[in-house]
Amino acid sequence: MKTTNNSMLITGGGSGIGLEIAKLFSRKGNKVIITARNEEKLKAALAQLDGDAHYIVADVTREEDVAALVQQITNDFPDLNVLVNNAGHARIHDIAQSEDALQIARDEMETNYFGVVNLTTGLLPVLKKNKDAAVVNVTSIVAFAPGLSLPTYSASKAALHSYTQSLRLSLDKSAIKVFEVMPPLVDTEFAKDIKSDNKISPAEVAMELMLGMATDNYEVRIASTEQLYRNFLGRPDKAMLALNGLPLQ
Numbered sequence: 001m002k003t004t005n006n007s008m009l010i011t012g013g014g015s016g017i018g019l020e021i022a023k024l025f026s027r028k029g030n031k032v033i034i035t036a037r038n039e040e041k042l043k044a045a046l047a048q049l050d051g052d053a054h055y056i057v058a059d060v061t062r063e064e065d066v067a068a069l070v071q072q073i074t075n076d077f078p079d080l081n082v083l084v085n086n087a088g089h090a091r092i093h094d095i096a097q098s099e100d101a102l103q104i105a106r107d108e109m110e111t112n113y114f115g116v117v118n119l120t121t122g123l124l125p126v127l128k129k130n131k132d133a134a135v136v137n138v139t140s141i142v143a144f145a146p147g148l149s150l151p152t153y154s155a156s157k158a159a160l161h162s163y164t165q166s167l168r169l170s171l172d173k174s175a176i177k178v179f180e181v182m183p184p185l186v187d188t189e190f191a192k193d194i195k196s197d198n199k200i201s202p203a204e205v206a207m208e209l210m211l212g213m214a215t216d217n218y219e220v221r222i223a224s225t226e227q228l229y230r231n232f233l234g235r236p237d238k239a240m241l242a243l244n245g246l247p248l249q
Protein backbone atom coordinates (compact mmCIF):
# COMPACT_ATOMS: atom_id res chain seq x y z
CA MET A 1 0.00 0.00 0.00
CA LYS A 2 1.40 3.39 -0.92
CA THR A 3 2.14 5.82 1.90
CA THR A 4 2.14 9.06 -0.10
CA ASN A 5 -0.51 10.73 -2.27
CA ASN A 6 -3.34 9.22 -0.26
CA SER A 7 -6.43 11.08 0.82
CA MET A 8 -7.07 10.05 4.42
CA LEU A 9 -9.81 10.51 7.01
CA ILE A 10 -8.53 10.05 10.59
CA THR A 11 -11.07 9.82 13.41
CA GLY A 12 -9.85 11.11 16.76
CA GLY A 13 -7.26 13.12 14.81
CA GLY A 14 -7.27 16.06 17.22
CA SER A 15 -4.96 14.49 19.79
CA GLY A 16 -2.78 11.53 20.77
CA ILE A 17 -2.18 8.74 18.29
CA GLY A 18 -4.58 10.16 15.69
CA LEU A 19 -2.78 13.51 15.67
CA GLU A 20 0.63 11.82 15.30
CA ILE A 21 -0.70 9.75 12.39
CA ALA A 22 -2.05 12.97 10.83
CA LYS A 23 1.26 14.80 11.35
CA LEU A 24 3.40 12.01 9.90
CA PHE A 25 1.21 11.33 6.87
CA SER A 26 0.69 15.04 6.11
CA ARG A 27 4.48 15.53 6.22
CA LYS A 28 4.87 12.68 3.71
CA GLY A 29 2.61 14.19 1.08
CA ASN A 30 -0.84 12.84 1.96
CA LYS A 31 -4.06 14.83 2.12
CA VAL A 32 -5.36 14.51 5.68
CA ILE A 33 -8.84 15.15 7.06
CA ILE A 34 -9.08 14.89 10.84
CA THR A 35 -12.35 14.48 12.71
CA ALA A 36 -13.39 14.43 16.39
CA ARG A 37 -15.93 16.16 18.67
CA ASN A 38 -13.91 19.07 20.06
CA GLU A 39 -13.52 21.83 17.44
CA GLU A 40 -10.91 23.80 19.41
CA LYS A 41 -8.67 20.74 19.63
CA LEU A 42 -9.15 20.08 15.92
CA LYS A 43 -8.19 23.66 15.03
CA ALA A 44 -5.05 23.46 17.17
CA ALA A 45 -4.21 20.10 15.57
CA LEU A 46 -4.76 21.45 12.05
CA ALA A 47 -2.20 24.18 12.72
CA GLN A 48 0.39 21.41 13.20
CA LEU A 49 -0.30 19.73 9.85
CA ASP A 50 1.42 20.31 6.51
CA GLY A 51 -0.01 20.76 3.04
CA ASP A 52 -3.59 19.89 2.19
CA ALA A 53 -5.27 19.35 5.57
CA HIS A 54 -8.84 19.81 6.80
CA TYR A 55 -10.98 19.15 9.83
CA ILE A 56 -14.63 18.11 10.24
CA VAL A 57 -16.41 18.06 13.60
CA ALA A 58 -18.27 14.78 14.19
CA ASP A 59 -19.14 12.41 17.02
CA VAL A 60 -18.81 8.82 15.77
CA THR A 61 -21.44 7.65 18.27
CA ARG A 62 -24.13 9.92 16.78
CA GLU A 63 -25.81 8.43 13.72
CA GLU A 64 -26.73 11.88 12.35
CA ASP A 65 -23.10 13.06 12.66
CA VAL A 66 -21.80 9.99 10.87
CA ALA A 67 -24.40 10.42 8.08
CA ALA A 68 -23.38 14.09 7.67
CA LEU A 69 -19.67 13.17 7.71
CA VAL A 70 -20.18 10.52 5.02
CA GLN A 71 -22.15 13.03 2.93
CA GLN A 72 -19.47 15.69 3.25
CA ILE A 73 -16.69 13.26 2.34
CA THR A 74 -18.70 11.96 -0.63
CA ASN A 75 -19.29 15.51 -1.92
CA ASP A 76 -16.04 17.30 -1.05
CA PHE A 77 -13.43 14.52 -0.90
CA PRO A 78 -14.50 11.85 -3.42
CA ASP A 79 -10.81 10.90 -3.80
CA LEU A 80 -10.77 9.58 -0.19
CA ASN A 81 -8.91 6.25 -0.27
CA VAL A 82 -7.87 5.66 3.37
CA LEU A 83 -10.11 5.57 6.45
CA VAL A 84 -8.32 5.43 9.81
CA ASN A 85 -10.74 4.42 12.59
CA ASN A 86 -8.75 5.68 15.58
CA ALA A 87 -11.25 7.45 17.88
CA GLY A 88 -11.55 5.57 21.14
CA HIS A 89 -13.01 5.72 24.62
CA ALA A 90 -12.20 3.77 27.80
CA ARG A 91 -13.10 3.77 31.49
CA ILE A 92 -11.05 2.17 34.22
CA HIS A 93 -13.36 0.13 36.46
CA ASP A 94 -13.71 -3.17 38.27
CA ILE A 95 -16.55 -5.27 36.88
CA ALA A 96 -16.83 -7.15 40.18
CA GLN A 97 -17.56 -3.86 41.96
CA SER A 98 -18.96 -1.25 39.55
CA GLU A 99 -22.71 -0.78 39.54
CA ASP A 100 -22.63 1.12 36.26
CA ALA A 101 -20.74 -1.56 34.30
CA LEU A 102 -23.55 -1.85 31.75
CA GLN A 103 -23.53 1.87 30.94
CA ILE A 104 -19.74 1.97 30.75
CA ALA A 105 -19.72 -1.06 28.45
CA ARG A 106 -22.38 0.50 26.23
CA ASP A 107 -20.51 3.81 25.97
CA GLU A 108 -17.28 2.05 25.05
CA MET A 109 -19.00 -0.14 22.46
CA GLU A 110 -20.70 2.91 20.92
CA THR A 111 -17.35 4.61 20.25
CA ASN A 112 -14.96 1.71 19.79
CA TYR A 113 -17.18 -0.71 17.89
CA PHE A 114 -20.55 0.57 16.62
CA GLY A 115 -19.02 3.91 15.57
CA VAL A 116 -16.41 2.09 13.50
CA VAL A 117 -18.95 -0.25 11.91
CA ASN A 118 -21.23 2.68 11.03
CA LEU A 119 -18.55 4.95 9.55
CA THR A 120 -16.85 2.13 7.66
CA THR A 121 -20.14 0.96 6.18
CA GLY A 122 -20.95 4.53 5.14
CA LEU A 123 -17.60 5.16 3.48
CA LEU A 124 -17.09 1.81 1.71
CA PRO A 125 -18.85 3.08 -1.45
CA VAL A 126 -16.36 5.98 -1.64
CA LEU A 127 -13.36 3.73 -0.92
CA LYS A 128 -14.55 1.20 -3.54
CA LYS A 129 -14.28 3.85 -6.25
CA ASN A 130 -10.53 4.11 -5.70
CA LYS A 131 -8.01 1.70 -7.26
CA ASP A 132 -5.85 1.60 -4.11
CA ALA A 133 -7.69 1.93 -0.81
CA ALA A 134 -7.43 0.94 2.85
CA VAL A 135 -9.30 0.79 6.12
CA VAL A 136 -7.09 1.05 9.22
CA ASN A 137 -8.60 0.07 12.56
CA VAL A 138 -6.78 0.96 15.78
CA THR A 139 -7.44 -1.82 18.28
CA SER A 140 -5.09 -2.68 21.15
CA ILE A 141 -2.94 -5.29 22.86
CA VAL A 142 -6.03 -5.98 25.02
CA ALA A 143 -7.87 -7.35 21.97
CA PHE A 144 -5.89 -10.58 22.57
CA ALA A 145 -5.91 -10.69 26.38
CA PRO A 146 -8.10 -8.43 28.52
CA GLY A 147 -6.65 -5.91 30.95
CA LEU A 148 -8.50 -6.25 34.25
CA SER A 149 -8.61 -2.50 34.90
CA LEU A 150 -10.18 -1.98 31.45
CA PRO A 151 -12.48 -5.01 31.21
CA THR A 152 -15.31 -3.70 29.06
CA TYR A 153 -12.95 -1.61 26.92
CA SER A 154 -10.93 -4.80 26.29
CA ALA A 155 -14.14 -6.53 25.18
CA SER A 156 -14.92 -3.67 22.78
CA LYS A 157 -11.44 -3.94 21.22
CA ALA A 158 -11.80 -7.74 20.95
CA ALA A 159 -15.06 -7.11 19.06
CA LEU A 160 -13.30 -4.63 16.78
CA HIS A 161 -10.46 -7.12 16.20
CA SER A 162 -12.98 -9.77 15.14
CA TYR A 163 -14.83 -7.29 12.88
CA THR A 164 -11.52 -6.26 11.32
CA GLN A 165 -10.65 -9.87 10.50
CA SER A 166 -14.05 -10.40 8.85
CA LEU A 167 -13.81 -7.12 6.93
CA ARG A 168 -10.36 -8.08 5.58
CA LEU A 169 -11.60 -11.43 4.32
CA SER A 170 -14.82 -9.99 2.91
CA LEU A 171 -12.86 -7.38 0.94
CA ASP A 172 -10.20 -9.86 -0.12
CA LYS A 173 -11.14 -9.69 -3.79
CA SER A 174 -11.45 -5.89 -3.79
CA ALA A 175 -8.84 -3.11 -3.96
CA ILE A 176 -9.43 -2.26 -0.29
CA LYS A 177 -6.80 -3.49 2.15
CA VAL A 178 -7.68 -3.79 5.82
CA PHE A 179 -5.02 -3.00 8.41
CA GLU A 180 -5.19 -3.37 12.18
CA VAL A 181 -2.89 -1.41 14.48
CA MET A 182 -2.42 -3.01 17.91
CA PRO A 183 -0.48 -0.75 20.28
CA PRO A 184 0.53 -1.58 23.85
CA LEU A 185 0.24 1.26 26.39
CA VAL A 186 0.85 4.62 24.70
CA ASP A 187 1.73 7.89 26.38
CA THR A 188 -1.42 9.92 25.62
CA GLU A 189 -4.21 11.61 27.57
CA PHE A 190 -6.15 8.37 27.18
CA ALA A 191 -3.69 6.38 29.34
CA LYS A 192 -2.81 9.12 31.86
CA ASP A 193 -4.43 7.28 34.78
CA ILE A 194 -2.64 4.01 34.07
CA LYS A 195 0.69 3.88 35.90
CA SER A 196 3.46 2.25 33.86
CA ASP A 197 7.09 2.83 32.91
CA ASN A 198 6.57 1.05 29.62
CA LYS A 199 4.46 3.48 27.63
CA ILE A 200 5.55 4.04 24.05
CA SER A 201 5.14 7.35 22.24
CA PRO A 202 2.20 8.04 19.91
CA ALA A 203 4.75 9.02 17.23
CA GLU A 204 6.09 5.43 17.35
CA VAL A 205 2.59 4.11 16.68
CA ALA A 206 2.29 6.41 13.65
CA MET A 207 5.69 5.24 12.34
CA GLU A 208 4.73 1.58 12.77
CA LEU A 209 1.48 2.16 10.90
CA MET A 210 3.36 3.76 8.00
CA LEU A 211 5.81 0.86 7.91
CA GLY A 212 2.96 -1.65 8.13
CA MET A 213 1.17 -0.02 5.20
CA ALA A 214 4.36 0.13 3.12
CA THR A 215 4.99 -3.60 3.64
CA ASP A 216 1.36 -4.76 3.52
CA ASN A 217 1.62 -6.07 7.07
CA TYR A 218 -2.07 -6.22 7.84
CA GLU A 219 -1.81 -6.86 11.59
CA VAL A 220 0.61 -4.30 13.00
CA ARG A 221 1.49 -5.61 16.48
CA ILE A 222 3.59 -2.90 18.04
CA ALA A 223 6.39 -3.44 20.60
CA SER A 224 5.23 -5.71 23.49
CA THR A 225 2.03 -6.60 21.62
CA GLU A 226 4.09 -8.98 19.42
CA GLN A 227 5.36 -10.98 22.43
CA LEU A 228 1.95 -10.99 24.06
CA TYR A 229 0.48 -12.30 20.79
CA ARG A 230 3.01 -15.15 20.67
CA ASN A 231 2.23 -16.07 24.29
CA PHE A 232 -1.47 -15.85 23.52
CA LEU A 233 -1.16 -18.35 20.63
CA GLY A 234 0.46 -20.92 22.93
CA ARG A 235 -1.21 -20.28 26.30
CA PRO A 236 -4.02 -17.66 26.30
CA ASP A 237 -4.47 -18.10 30.08
CA LYS A 238 -0.80 -17.28 30.75
CA ALA A 239 -0.88 -14.36 28.33
CA MET A 240 -3.71 -12.84 30.34
CA LEU A 241 -1.88 -13.28 33.65
CA ALA A 242 1.30 -11.78 32.17
CA LEU A 243 -0.55 -8.80 30.71
CA ASN A 244 -2.02 -8.06 34.12
CA GLY A 245 1.28 -8.50 35.97
CA LEU A 246 -0.11 -11.51 37.88
CA PRO A 247 2.00 -14.53 38.91
CA LEU A 248 1.92 -17.39 36.41
CA GLN A 249 0.21 -20.41 38.00
Ligand SMILES: NC(=O)c1ccc[n+]([C@@H]2O[C@H](COP(=O)([O-])OP(=O)(O)OC[C@H]3O[C@@H](n4cnc5c(N)ncnc54)[C@H](OP(=O)(O)O)[C@@H]3O)[C@@H](O)[C@H]2O)c1
Pocket residue numbers: 011012013014015016017018035036037038039041058059060061086087088089111138139140141182183184185186187188189190191202
Ligand atom coordinates in the same frame (compact mmCIF):
# COMPACT_ATOMS: atom_id res chain seq x y z
N1 LIG B 1 -3.15 5.31 24.75
C1 LIG B 1 -3.08 3.97 24.83
O1 LIG B 1 -2.46 3.41 25.76
C2 LIG B 1 -3.71 3.12 23.77
C3 LIG B 1 -3.30 1.78 23.65
C4 LIG B 1 -3.86 0.97 22.69
C5 LIG B 1 -4.84 1.49 21.84
N2 LIG B 1 -5.24 2.80 21.99
C6 LIG B 1 -6.27 3.28 21.08
O2 LIG B 1 -5.74 4.34 20.31
C7 LIG B 1 -6.79 5.18 19.89
C8 LIG B 1 -6.42 6.63 20.13
O3 LIG B 1 -6.26 6.83 21.53
P1 LIG B 1 -5.21 7.86 22.13
O4 LIG B 1 -4.36 7.11 23.05
O5 LIG B 1 -4.61 8.67 21.07
O6 LIG B 1 -6.19 8.73 23.05
P2 LIG B 1 -6.65 10.28 23.01
O7 LIG B 1 -5.50 11.17 22.89
O8 LIG B 1 -7.58 10.42 24.15
O9 LIG B 1 -7.44 10.34 21.65
C9 LIG B 1 -8.74 9.83 21.47
C10 LIG B 1 -9.36 10.64 20.37
O10 LIG B 1 -10.65 10.13 20.06
C11 LIG B 1 -11.54 11.21 19.94
N3 LIG B 1 -12.87 10.74 20.28
C12 LIG B 1 -13.26 10.18 21.45
N4 LIG B 1 -14.57 9.89 21.41
C13 LIG B 1 -15.00 10.29 20.18
C14 LIG B 1 -16.26 10.27 19.55
N5 LIG B 1 -17.35 9.79 20.16
N6 LIG B 1 -16.36 10.75 18.28
C15 LIG B 1 -15.26 11.24 17.66
N7 LIG B 1 -14.04 11.29 18.20
C16 LIG B 1 -13.93 10.82 19.46
C17 LIG B 1 -11.02 12.29 20.90
O11 LIG B 1 -11.35 13.62 20.48
P3 LIG B 1 -12.62 14.46 21.05
O12 LIG B 1 -12.61 14.29 22.53
O13 LIG B 1 -12.38 15.83 20.55
O14 LIG B 1 -13.81 13.82 20.38
C18 LIG B 1 -9.51 12.09 20.75
O15 LIG B 1 -9.00 12.89 19.69
C19 LIG B 1 -8.04 4.72 20.64
O16 LIG B 1 -8.82 3.91 19.78
C20 LIG B 1 -7.49 3.87 21.76
O17 LIG B 1 -8.39 2.88 22.15
C21 LIG B 1 -4.68 3.62 22.92
